[in-house]
Amino acid sequence: xxxxxxxxxxxxxxxxxxxxxxxxxxxxxxxxxxxxxxxxxxxxxxxxxxxxxxxxxxxxxxxxxxxxxxxxxxxxxxxxxxxxxxxxxxxxxxxxxxxxxxxxxxxxxxxxxxxxxxxxxxxxxxxxxxxxxxxxxxxxxxxxxxxxxxxxxxxxxxxxxxxxxxxxxxxxxxxxxxxxxxxxxxxxxxxxxxxxxxxxxxxxxxxxxxxxxxxxxxxxxxxxxxxxxxxxxxxxxxxxxxxxxxxxxxxxxxxxxxxxxxxxxxxxxxxxxxxxxxxxxxxxxxxxxxxxxxxxxxxxxxxxxxxxxxxxxxxxxxxxxxxxxxxxxxxxxxxxxxxxxxxxxxxxxxxxxxxxxxxxxxxxxxxxxxxxxxxxxxxxxxxxxxxxxxxxxxxxxxxxxxxxxxxxxxxxxxxxxxxxxxxxxxxxxxxxxxxxxxxxxxxxxxxxxxxxxxxxxxxxxxxxx
Amino acid sequence: xxxxxxxxxxxxxxxxxxxxxxxxxxxxxxxxxxxxxxxxxxxxxxxxxxxxxxxxxxxxxxxxxxxxxxxxxxxxxxxxxxxxxxxxxxxxxxxxxxxxxxxxxxxxxxxxxxxxxxxxxxxxxxxxxxxxxxxxxxxxxxxxxxxxxxxxxxxxxxxxxxxxxxxxxxxxxxxxxxxxxxxxxxxxxxxxxxxxxxxxxxxxxxxxxxxxxxxxxxxxxxxxxxxxxxxxxxxxxxxxxxxxxxxxxxxxxxxxxxxxxxxxxxxxxxxxxxxxxxxxxxxxxxxxxxxxxxxxxxxxxxxxxxxxxxxxxxxxxxxxxxxxxxxxxxxxxxxxxxxxxxxx
Numbered sequence: 001x002x003x004x005x006x007x008x009x010x011x012x013x014x015x016x017x018x019x020x021x022x023x024x025x026x027x028x029x030x031x032x033x034x035x036x037x038x039x040x041x042x043x044x045x046x047x048x049x050x051x052x053x054x055x056x057x058x059x060x061x062x063x064x065x066x067x068x069x070x071x072x073x074x075x076x077x078x079x080x081x082x083x084x085x086x087x088x089x090x091x092x093x094x095x096x097x098x099x100x101x102x103x104x105x106x107x108x109x110x111x112x113x114x115x116x117x118x119x120x121x122x123x124x125x126x127x128x129x130x131x132x133x134x135x136x137x138x139x140x141x142x143x144x145x146x147x148x149x150x151x152x153x154x155x156x157x158x159x160x161x162x163x164x165x166x167x168x169x170x171x172x173x174x175x176x177x178x179x180x181x182x183x184x185x186x187x188x189x190x191x192x193x194x195x196x197x198x199x200x201x202x203x204x205x206x207x208x209x210x211x212x213x214x215x216x217x218x219x220x221x222x223x224x225x226x227x228x229x230x231x232x233x234x235x236x237x238x239x240x241x242x243x244x245x246x247x248x249x250x251x252x253x254x255x256x257x258x259x260x261x262x263x264x265x266x267x268x269x270x271x272x273x274x275x276x277x278x279x280x281x282x283x284x285x286x287x288x289x290x291x292x293x294x295x296x297x298x299x300x301x302x303x304x305x306x307x308x309x310x311x312x313x314x315x316x317x318x319x320x321x322x323x324x325x326x327x328x329x330x331x332x333x334x335x336x337x338x339x340x341x342x343x344x345x346x347x348x349x350x351x352x353x354x355x356x357x358x359x360x361x362x363x364x365x366x367x368x369x370x371x372x373x374x375x376x377x378x379x380x381x382x383x384x385x386x387x388x389x390x391x392x393x394x395x396x397x398x399x400x401x402x403x404x405x406x407x408x409x410x411x412x413x414x415x416x417x418x419x420x421x422x423x424x425x426x427x428x429x430x431x432x433x434x435x436x437x438x439x440x441x442x443x444x445x446x447x448x449x450x451x452x453x454x455x456x457x458x459x460x461x462x463x464x465x
Numbered sequence: 466x467x468x469x470x471x472x473x474x475x476x477x478x479x480x481x482x483x484x485x486x487x488x489x490x491x492x493x494x495x496x497x498x499x500x501x502x503x504x505x506x507x508x509x510x511x512x513x514x515x516x517x518x519x520x521x522x523x524x525x526x527x528x529x530x531x532x533x534x535x536x537x538x539x540x541x542x543x544x545x546x547x548x549x550x551x552x553x554x555x556x557x558x559x560x561x562x563x564x565x566x567x568x569x570x571x572x573x574x575x576x577x578x579x580x581x582x583x584x585x586x587x588x589x590x591x592x593x594x595x596x597x598x599x600x601x602x603x604x605x606x607x608x609x610x611x612x613x614x615x616x617x618x619x620x621x622x623x624x625x626x627x628x629x630x631x632x633x634x635x636x637x638x639x640x641x642x643x644x645x646x647x648x649x650x651x652x653x654x655x656x657x658x659x660x661x662x663x664x665x666x667x668x669x670x671x672x673x674x675x676x677x678x679x680x681x682x683x684x685x686x687x688x689x690x691x692x693x694x695x696x697x698x699x700x701x702x703x704x705x706x707x708x709x710x711x712x713x714x715x716x717x718x719x720x721x722x723x724x725x726x727x728x729x730x731x732x733x734x735x736x737x738x739x740x741x742x743x744x745x746x747x748x749x750x751x752x753x754x755x756x757x758x759x760x761x762x763x764x765x766x767x768x769x770x771x772x773x774x775x776x777x778x779x780x781x782x783x784x785x786x787x788x789x790x791x792x793x794x795x796x797x798x799x800x801x802x803x804x805x806x807x808x809x
Contacts, residue, residue, distance in 0.1 A: 054564075056591070058612050060631050060653045060671060073631050073653050076671070077613060081523070081566070084479045084497045084782070086800050112671070113693030113738070 005120035008092045009196060010105050012146040013127035014136045015098035018156040022127055022188035022195070023095055029192055033090035036082050038075065040097045051089075053078055057097060059104055068399050068424035069111075070104040076112055083118055091196070092119065099142050102149040103403065106201075106423045123200035126150035126180075127188065130161040133169055137369065144371045147173055148403045148447045149423075150180045151200025158184040171360065178373035179406060179445050203419045203430055219292035220336040223285065224355035225273055226346055230329040234347045235305060237266055238320030264316045267292065267338040270307040272331060276357050281334070288336040299323055307333060316342070332356075371403070374453045375445035376460055381412035382442060383465040390459050391427070399425035401451070407444035410435065412465040466772040468762060471792060471804040472509030476502060480782050480796025482525045486535040489788040491551055493537055494802040495522040501539055502802075503551055506792065509804065513554025518543045523568050527551070528584045528599060529575045536599055538586050540567030546588045546597050558601020565591025569617040571626065573639055585639065587626045589614035594628050596642050606642055610635065616668070618657035627666055629654035634668060636680060648678050648685075655696040660704035665720055669695030673711055677724055686724050691716070693738065701744040701751070706765050708751050710739040715753040717765045733763050733770060743784040743793075750807070752793055754781035760795060762807070775805065 011019045023037060027050050036051040055074045062069030075094065082089060096105060102124050109121040126146045129136070133155075136143040147153060153173060158166055170182055181198070183190050269291045274280040287309050296313040299305060304324045305312050314321055319342045327333065335355075337344055345352040387409070395402065405422040420429035446456065478498035485492055491512065492504045499517040504510065518541020528536040534552035541547070546560040546567055570588040586597040591613050594606040616629040625636045625645055633649040634657065653671030660667075666678045674689035675698070692712035699708045700720075707718040707725070714732040718725035735755035743752045750772065751763045758777040763770045783796035795803040 056613075058631065062652065062672070071653075071671075073612065073615075073671075076653070077568075077615070081568075084481050086478045086497075086798065113673075114696075117738075 004088075005118060006089050006092055007122040007197065008094060008109065008119050009122050009198075010094045010096065010102060010124045011127065012096050012100060012102050012124060012150070013098065013154075014129060014132070014143055014146075016132070017098075017127040017129040018154070018185075018188045019095055019127050021156075022125070022154065023093060025188055026093060026192060026196065030091075030196075034087070035091045035093060036089050037093045037095065038078055039095045040100075051082070053082075057100060066400070067101070067103055068107070068426070071108040071111055072104045075105065075108050076115060079115060079119065083114075101142060101145055103145070103424055106149065107426060109201075110423065110426045110428070121201045122196070123151040123198035124149050125152045125154065125195050125198075127154045127156050128169075128173070130155050130157045130166060130169060130184075134172075137172075144176060144369055145403065147176050147180070148371045150177060151198055152195055153177070153180045153182045154188060154190060154195070155182060155184045156188055157186065159186045172369070174373075176369050176371050176373065177404075177447050178375050179447070201421060203421060203428060203432065218285075218361040219289060220267070220269070220338045220361055222358065222360055223288070223334060223336045224358040225276060225281070225332055225334045226353050226355050228327055228330060228333050228346065228353060229348060230327045230331075233325045233327065235268070235314070235323045235325050236345045236347050236352075237314065237316055237322070237342055264319070266314045266316060266321075266342065266344070267296065268305070268312045268314060268344075269309065269336040270305065270312075270325070271309065271334045271336070272307055273334040275332065281357070284334045285336070288334070292336070292338070371447070371449050372451055372453075373445055373447045374451045374456050375443075376457065377441060377443050378460070378464070379439060379441045381410050381440060381465040382463045384411045384413065386463040387411065390463055394459070395422070395425045395427060398448070402446055402448040404447040405445070407442070409442045409444065410440035466762060466807070466809045468773040468775055468793075469806050469808070471806045472504075473801050473803045474502065474504055474509050474511065476500070476800040476802060478800050479798055480800060480802050481522060483783045483785045483794045483796045483802065484525050484527050484537070485785060485787050485794065486527050486537075486551060487529055487788065488535070489792075491535065492794055492802070492804065493525055493527065493551065494794075494796065495525050495539060496800060497521055499541065501525060501537075501549075503537075503554060504802070504804075506787065506804070513551075515539070515549055515554060515556070517541060518545065518547065523566055524570050526570055526572050526586070528572050528586070530584070536584070538570055538572065538588075538597070540570045540588055540590075542566045544590055546570060546586065546595070546601075546603070548597075548599065548601050560588070560595065560597045560601050560603040562588060562590035562595045562603070562605070563593050565593065565613070569614060571617040571619050573619050573623045573626070574621055575623065587617050587619065587628070587637070589617055589628060592630070594637065604642060606637065608644070615654050616657040618659055618666070620666075621659050621661050621663050627657050627659070629657050629668055634666070634678075646680060648680065650676055653694075655694055656698045658698040658700055658707075660700045660707070660720060661702055662704040664704060665700075665707075665724070667698055667700075667707060669698045669709060669711070675707075675709055675711075675718075677720070679724075684724075686726050688718065688725060688730075697739070697742045699742045699744045699751070701749060701765075702747055703749075706744070706749075706751075708742040708744060708753070708765075710742055713738055713755070715739050715742050715751070715763070717751070731765050731770065733761070733765070735759055735761065737780075741781050741784040743786060745786050745790040746788060748790045750790070752784045752786070754784055754795070756780045760784070760793075773807075777803070 058074040060073040269288045291309040296311040409418040416431040476496040478496040481497040482495045495501045501515040501517045503513040520542040522541045525539040537549045537551045548557040567590045573585040584599040592609040597603040610630040612631040619626045636646040654668045656669035668676045673691040673694045677686040695711035697710040705721045717731040737755040737757035741754040754760045760775045762773040779797045779799040785794045793805045
């Protein structure tokens, strides 16, 4: 793709989510530029002086029906015709039907020599209806895929959902696609630079991967920060307190369908916390990860807990237990918990304390969608040969299940960053700029179906030089 | 060999198609924006400008034979075929085919007994194939193609027209417009050409490859190894040489006897992807054009095949030889139609 290539934005989303609204908004606000719109139905979009072409989606399914080899014949044809003009177009917007699989659209711009030369796929923008997304997700594959493939997700009609619902939706979207930019919108009112010139397929922009979204497999499912008085408190586990004081980590309204390990055990780490600032929270989280991988100290009902980097395994009876907690002084404390279905409260006397901050972490096994993101952020260098062998084998055997892939890698022997991205089996990589003063590290994310986090982690780690 | 500029004329947009009238007296040039210009072949004077099609013209073609007046058919993004009297510049008739763009049209060639055959134009709009008479009457094919029709080519004797879509080629009888034969091909097809002797039907494909059929015998050959999809094909008048695009070389296959399998093709090099190939109609020169604006003439059978070169400021969009092979019309992306004289 050359720099003079015409940028292409692909709009996906279920019927009624607001694709047409977004299209019209872009066209209205971009009227100085010559854009062409390829829409999937006649007459939905209408803005003067803009080129609107209605087409019928036509899949060219290549050899033996492999989806990785399929392209969109209608796009090749229509875009080929759009190139036949004296003046260059400034951009292309492609609206897909609600049921379209984005993969062949993306692949069209990678595999067809003419399309690859003339156009530059900028981003896949998925418009999701905040009110109906959950229903759509339950309907089947395509809406999940549209989220999984997206570079940008508009959680539209955000006014029709409660903030807590939106939070839960975002959390669920994050588990499917950990790297897409998510914007809440009403009537698709977003700044145009949030949907145009996004650079979702730009190798150098792959560096904007935010490692904080690439949650590795945390050994805990929930953390909360509390402001506590010093002295004697109690950790109370169980449903015995039915008056509504349970901490509210409802996990998107889904009860855990399975507890990892014994139903009558609960793992806990309590750490003093400097502040609710991001770096202090991250430091505490990292310390907790370490503590969770250490030896556990077992506690029976009534046995005291002290804060510090130690894993406490609390033994419960029928899901209940009370454990004294002694704090050296008043202040902020973070509680990390691998919980089951049982709620946990910190009590001062009989009064439960509410957390000032809380977060759910997705453990490896927890997912309601079989499409997920698996990401790594790991300092150090990779062995180039082993990396190459691994990725080739992975794409050969799992390419059909891997929708998107992005990464910035540090390969031993090169002072430049290896940036790469891919769609299914199609893979694009190059060395871009030098690391310079940046710490050498590997950031890598896979988005796909039935991804085995443990296996991917193991294989990735085996590539470390 | 000398290639010199005869004349040039400016259109309002990209030159999307060109055609010489059967007597060689007129050159029709369609701009992608819609209007169609009719130029006098001798001096480039603009005889008429036809309105063409709203939203853009895609293709055009003169009815065969030296009947007077010459009839020009055009297809456009309005889903219609229009017929024009090229002598007077008058619109004669419109045949609406549907909502989809008319992207391909092809007049039935005159067979051995031309008087028996009324002029018939095959035109494709989306998945619809239509047969249009010289008066604009039209008859849609009874069944639509499974996908958008991507190429049309009449068998040189006029017995059938081949229509390609993703998945294969259908041969439609030229008299009763029913499907004679299906030639499956499991990929996208961008171009079709028959050898002038009617022995070979060749497709240029998305995958990228060319596929050859002998429809009479059901014999098939597949030639792959191209850099990119194959969009342009041309046979020489002897039916031996098949020129194809699909990379930085124009690739010429020897189709004599049992065909090109096992033979090395001649690779005629350009410095950029090839974007047009055209053999002369009655002689052996091959014109090729590339994305860098180069137009080369070749004699593929010679040891030193390159005969002449021209460099245009913009890439050529079409190469069309005049009926007497003395003039080569070149359309360009910048909207200029050039006519070059070929001597020596």
